[in-house]
Amino acid sequence: xxxxxxxxxxxxxxxxxxxxxxxxxxxxxxxxxxxxxxxxxxxxxxxxxxxxxxxxxxxxxxxxxxxxxxxxxxxxxxxxxxxxxxxxxxxxxxxxxxxxxxxxxxxxx
Amino acid sequence: xxxxxxxxxxxxxxxxxxxxxxxxxxxxxxxxxxxxxxxxxxxxxxxxxxxxxxxxxxxxxxxxxxxxxxxxxxxxxxxxxxxxxxxxxxxxxxxxxxxxxxxxxxxxxxxx
Numbered sequence: 307x308x309x310x311x312x313x314x315x316x317x318x319x320x321x322x323x324x325x326x327x328x329x330x331x332x333x334x335x336x337x338x339x340x341x342x343x344x345x346x347x348x349x350x351x352x353x354x355x356x357x358x359x360x361x362x363x364x365x366x367x368x369x370x371x372x373x374x375x376x377x378x379x380x381x382x383x384x385x386x387x388x389x390x391x392x393x394x395x396x397x398x399x400x401x402x403x404x405x406x407x408x409x410x411x412x413x414x415x
Numbered sequence: 416x417x418x419x420x421x422x423x424x425x426x427x428x429x430x431x432x433x434x435x436x437x438x439x440x441x442x443x444x445x446x447x448x449x450x451x452x453x454x455x456x457x458x459x460x461x462x463x464x465x466x467x468x469x470x471x472x473x474x475x476x477x478x479x480x481x482x483x484x485x486x487x488x489x490x491x492x493x494x495x496x497x498x499x500x501x502x503x504x505x506x507x508x509x510x511x512x513x514x515x516x517x518x519x520x521x522x523x524x525x526x527x
Binding site for chain 1: 419448450455456457458459460463465471473474505507509512513514515516517518519520521
């Protein structure tokens with residue numbers, strides 16, 4: 307069965323708001339996760355990753371939080387912009403790279 | 416760097432026709448993947464190749480075959496296309512497990 311899953315299929319926010327996209331995983335042995343962004347008509351692109359020895363990792367306007375106790379990770383986007391509108395996937399690259407279904411983020415001005 | 420290149424970008428097939436989707440990467444990556452993406456279904460793994468000379472089934476392998484021709488190239492073949500294979504197909508590569516994967520731009524396939 308699916309090893310990673312996203313909580314909500316869609317998320318709508320206003321420009322300037324902070325966005326939080328959630329993902330749950332089932333394998334407690336999972337030790338590495340990646341968030342990808344897929345814009346319309348394009349292939350997924352790497353945003354940020356996190357290893358299990360970390361609880362938090364920050365990039366430019368993005369933060370990933372990992373809660374190993376409840377097997378949950380989240381992607382936070384600060385000051386969301388219209389260009390952030392896309393589908394976001396969490397992925398667990400074990401033997402093969404397995405994706406969740408994705409959350410569609412819509413940003414309105 | 417071109418990264419991951421897929422050809423063709425668009426294709427229309429009639430039911431029963433065959434075709435091969437091509438994928439090439441120039442990053443010297445060991446692992447390569449083929450996914451299909453359908454509305455509301457996310458990315459589903461069809462086949463993958465962990466290294467040159469090896470291939471393994473993913474979640475949805477039925478109706479497909481693959482060939483890891485060399486380290487650079489990983490092709491996906493539909494022997495007898497069916498309307499259920501209408502989808503967007505993505506190829507990806509990564510240097511090794513537990514690292515970032517890079518994706519091609521996709522092939523939009525329609526089977527009528």
